[in-house]
Amino acid sequence: SLSLQSVMGKTYFKSYIWLLEMLQSRGPMTLRQLQELWRKSSINEEKKNLAPRTFANHIASIADIFGIDIVCDRRTNKYSIDNEGDIEKTAYFSHNKIIFSFYGAKVQIKNQTQKF
Numbered sequence: 280s281l282s283l284q285s286v287m288g289k290t291y292f293k294s295y296i297w298l299l300e301m302l303q304s305r306g307p308m309t310l311r312q313l314q315e316l317w318r319k320s321s322i323n324e325e326k327k328n329l330a331p332r333t334f335a336n337h338i339a340s341i342a343d344i345f346g347i348d349i350v351c352d353r354r355t356n357k358y359s360i361d362n363e364g365d366i367e368k369t370a371y372f373s374h375n376k377i378i379f380s381f382y383g384a385k386v387q388i389k390n391q392t393q394k395f
Contacts, residue, residue, distance in 0.1 A: 291337070291340065293322050294317075294322065294323075294337060295337055295340060295341050295345070297317075297320060297322050298313070298337055298341065298349070299341065299345070299347065301313060301316055302359060302360050306359065307352065307357035307359040308357055308358060308359075309355075309356050309357050309358070310329075310358065313334070313358065314329045314334075317329040346362075347360060347362060348360070348361040348362050349361065
């Protein structure tokens with residue numbers, strides 16, 4: 280059986296990928312815009328809000344895990360991927376398929392099904 284920690288880890292992992300995909304495919308967005316998209320996302324099965332503190336924690340985790348920095352332009356209050364060129368080294372993004380390679384293993388998420 281899956282532990283609570285394992286389930287939580289997969290949930291967070293999916294939300295990190297979702298956040299990266301949104302910023303990479305749609306460009307800079309405000310927290311409010313991201314929150315609205317998150318409410319409508321199929322990945323957000325429990326329809327929880329994306330709280331500012333959770334969002335900040337996701338940004339820190341994404342930087343730690345993937346080495347991808349999400350920054351805020353204080354003039355517009357829009358978040359974007361700062362080192363977008365590094366994404367190609369870390370991950371391949373497309374609309375329906377994301378493949379991450381790290382620690383020599385591939386993790387695929389395709390149409391909300393994952394192989395871990």
